[in-house]
Amino acid sequence: MLVGLLAALAFVLPMPVSGAPNVRLQPVLTGLRQPLDLRQPADGSNRLFVAEKAGRIRVAHGDQVVERPFLDLTGIVGARGSEQGLLGLAFHPTYAENRQFFVNYTDTNGDSVVARYQASEDPDVADPGTGVVILTQPQPFANHNGGNLAFGPEGWLWIGFGDGGSGGDPRGNGQNPGTWLGKLLRVNVDGDGQVEIWGLGLRNPWRYSFDPLTGDLWVGYVGQTVWEEIDVVGAVCLSRLGVSKHGRRVLLYRRVQWPAVVSVAR
Numbered sequence: 001m002l003v004g005l006l007a008a009l010a011f012v013l014p015m016p017v018s019g020a021p022n023v024r025l026q027p028v029l030t031g032l033r034q035p036l037d038l039r040q041p042a043d044g045s046n047r048l049f050v051a052e053k054a055g056r057i058r059v060a061h062g063d064q065v066v067e068r069p070f071l072d073l074t075g076i077v078g079a080r081g082s083e084q085g086l087l088g089l090a091f092h093p094t095y096a097e098n099r100q101f102f103v104n105y106t107d108t109n110g111d112s113v114v115a116r117y118q119a120s121e122d123p124d125v126a127d128p129g130t131g132v133v134i135l136t137q138p139q140p141f142a143n144h145n146g147g148n149l150a151f152g153p154e155g156w157l158w159i160g161f162g163d164g165g166s167g168g169d170p171r172g173n174g175q176n177p178g179t180w181l182g183k184l185l186r187v188n189v190d191g192d193g194q195v196e197i198w199g200l201g202l203r204n205p206w207r208y209s210f211d212p213l214t215g216d217l218w219v220g221y222v223g224q225t226v227w228e229e230i231d232v233v234g235a236v237c238l239s240r241l242g243v244s245k246h247g248r249r250v251l252l253y254r255r256v257q258w259p260a261v262v263s264v265a266r
C-alpha cells in the first residue's frame with residue numbers, strides 16, 4: 001500500500017528543475033513582425049511558415065524569408081488586443097497532396113474564426129479565394145482566445161479556445177459543456193465536420209502539440225495569476241479515454257509550478 005501511495009504522490013507532485021540550462025541564442029529568421037506560430041508542412045520542401053499576429057503568413061526557404069506573404073489576412077483579422085490576431089496555423093497531414101491548411105484568428109469584431117485555405121499552384125503563394133470557414137465562436141472579451149491548431153495522431157484537427165476572457169472565468173464557460181469556450185475541440189475536417197468537445201475546464205490553452213513519436217498531448221496552459229501549467233496526456237491515456245471514438249472526454253491535467261514538467265498521465 002505504501003508503494004502505491006508513493007507512486008500516487010510521484011504522479012501528482014511536480015518534478016524539481018535543477019539549475020538554469022546553459023543556452024545560447026542565435027537568430028534563425030529575420031524581418032518578421034510579431035511572429036506567433038511556426039509550422040512546417042509534411043511536403044518534403046523543408047520550408048518554414050510563420051504566422052504573424054497582424055494576419056500574414058510568411059514562408060522561409062532556409063534562413064531567407066520570402067518578401068511576399070504566403071497569405072495576407074490582415075483585412076479580416078482583428079489584432080488590436082494583445083491576445084488577438086492570427087493565432088494559429090496547421091497544415092493538413094496530407095498537405096503534399098491537397099495543399100490544405102487551417103488558420104485560427106480573431107476577426108475585426110474580436111470573434112474567433114477557424115478557416116481552411118489552399119495553396120495555389122505556386123507553392124509559396126496561397127489562394128485567398130479558397131477560404132472556407134470551419135467554425136466561428138463569439139468572444140465576450142478581448143483576451144483568452146486560445147487560438148492554437150494541431151492535427152492529432154488520429155488525423156483530426158484540434159482547436160483550443162480559452163474561457164472567453166476577463167479574469168476568473170466570470171461566466172463559468174470553462175465548466176459549461178454548452179459552449180466551446182474553455183475547451184479543447186476536435187473535428188474531422190475530412191468527414192462530416194461535426195465539432196466534438198474533447199476537454200473542458202481550460203482557462204486558456206494557448207499552445208499544445210502532439211509528440212510525433214509517442215502521440216502524447218502536451219498543453220501549454222496560461223494560468224490565473226499564481227499558477228502556470230503544462231498539461232500532459234499520454235497516448236495510452238488518450239486511447240483509453242477514447243480519442244478514436246466519438247463523445248465528450250474530460251482532459252486530465254496536473255497543476256504545476258512554472259517552470260516544471262509534470263509526469264505523463266498514462
Ligand SMILES: [Ca+2]
Binds near residue numbers: 144165
Ligand atoms: Ca476572448
